Amino acid sequence: MIEFHWSGITFLLADCGGGRLLKNIPMHYHSKNSYELHFITDGKGTLQTENNEYSLQKGDFFITGPLIKHAQISDKSNFLQDIFIYLQVKKANDKNNGAELFLNTDFCFYNKFDFTIPSQIILEYKNNFTSKEDMISGLLKQLLTLIIRIYDENSPDSSFLSDSLDEQRFLIIENMFLYEKNLTLSALASKLGLSERQTQRFLKTHYDKSFRDILKDSDFKNN
Numbered sequence: 001m002i003e004f005h006w007s008g009i010t011f012l013l014a015d016c017g018g019g020r021l022l023k024n025i026p027m028h029y030h031s032k033n034s035y036e037l038h039f040i041t042d043g044k045g046t047l048q049t050e051n052n053e054y055s056l057q058k059g060d061f062f063i064t065g066p067l068i069k070h071a072q073i074s075d076k077s078n079f080l081q082d083i084f085i086y087l088q089v090k091k092a093n094d095k096n097n098g099a100e101l102f103l104n105t106d107f108c109f110y111n112k113f114d115f116t117i118p119s120q121i122i123l124e125y126k127n128n129f130t131s132k133e134d135m136i137s138g139l140l141k142q143l144l145t146l147i148i149r150i151y152d153e154n155s156p157d158s159s160f161l162s163d164s165l166d167e168q169r170f171l172i173i174e175n176m177f178l179y180e181k182n183l184t185l186s187a188l189a190s191k192l193g194l195s196e197r198q199t200q201r202f203l204k205t206h207y208d209k210s211f212r213d214i215l216k217d218s219d220f221k222n223n
Contacts, residue, residue: 001013001014002133002136002137003090004136004137004140004141006099006140006141006144006145007095007096007098007099007102007144008092008093008094008095008096008099009089009091009092009095009099009102009103010089010090010091010092011087011088011089011090011140012087012088012090013085013086013087013125013136013140014034014086014087014088015084015086016083016084016085016086016121016122016125017083017084017122017125018039018041018081018082018083018084018122019081019082020043020079020080020081021043021045021072021074021079021080021081021082022074022079023074024071024072024073024074025071025072026071027048027069027070027071028069028070028071029064029066029067029068029069029070030064030065030066030067030068030086031066031067031088032066032067033066033088033089033090034065034066034086034087034088034089035063035064035065035066035086035087035088035089035102036063036064036084036085036086036087037061037062037063037084037085037086037087037118037143037147038061038062038063038064038072038082038083038084039060039061039082039083039084039113039115039118040056040057040058040059040060040061040080040081040082041058041081041082041083041115041119042058042080042081043056043057043058043074043075043078043079043080043081044056044057044075044078044080045072045073045074045075045079045080046072046073046075047062047070047071047072047073047109048070048071048072048073049068049069049070049107050069054109056072056080059111059112059113059115060109060110060111060113061108061109061110061111061113061115062107062108062109062110063105063107063108063147064106064107065105065106065107066106067106068106068107083115083118083119083121083122085118085121085140085143087140089103098145098148098152099148101148101151101152102144102147102148102151105151108147108150108151110150117139117142117143117146118143120139121136121139121140121143123190123191124136124139127190129191169192169202170206172191172192173188173192173203173207176188176191177214177215177218178218183215183218185199185200185211188211199211
């Protein structure tokens with residue numbers, strides 16, 4: 001478990017993961033102080049609650065809070081794929097208004113959610129990167145901030161989070177080219193939480209060079 005603090009709440013990241021949903025998840029609920037975040041990354045299916053039914057597709061996002069009954073049904077012709085993040089509240093003594101908003105929202109469902117940050121959390125969680133707990137804590141704080149800004153209809157646009165993530169990527173890219181020996185495109189893409197094609201596009205957009213060109217420049221400087 002990873003412990004982190006956000007807006008006066010102490011959370012535990014109890015579990016996270018994901019993949020293809022080859023079997024339906026029957027109706028169930030989670031304990032008090034537990035919040036499960038789901039991000040649909042591909043496929044189709046259905047989310048069932050006690051009172052409603054929601055069609056699921058790529059880009060959908062939902063949270064089930066304490067004691068909220070829910071089930072997931074996967075389309076057998078196009079299985080759901082998702083990321084889940086399971087959080088437990090350990091302490092909430094000094095929570096602010098944003099934290100109150102999160103804790104008091106037992107269920108939410110939204111369309112067109114960018115799952116870049118959740119994908120990065122899973123990547124960090126599954127690998128033994130340096131200071132991975134610090135990175136995961138920071139990403140979770142960003143994610144929760146984005147969520148409460150969605151809850152708050154009067155909040156400014158949350159696109160700043162994408163800018164913030166890009167700033168982190170710049171630092172990762174420049175440090176890896178500077179210090180990593182025998183750097184590969186695959187290793188860089190994995191660290192950034194992107195595919196190799198997305199990484200090449202990111203480098204071309206922001207550095208106007210391919211991975212190979214930047215690598216040559218780095219090799220020249222280090223010789």
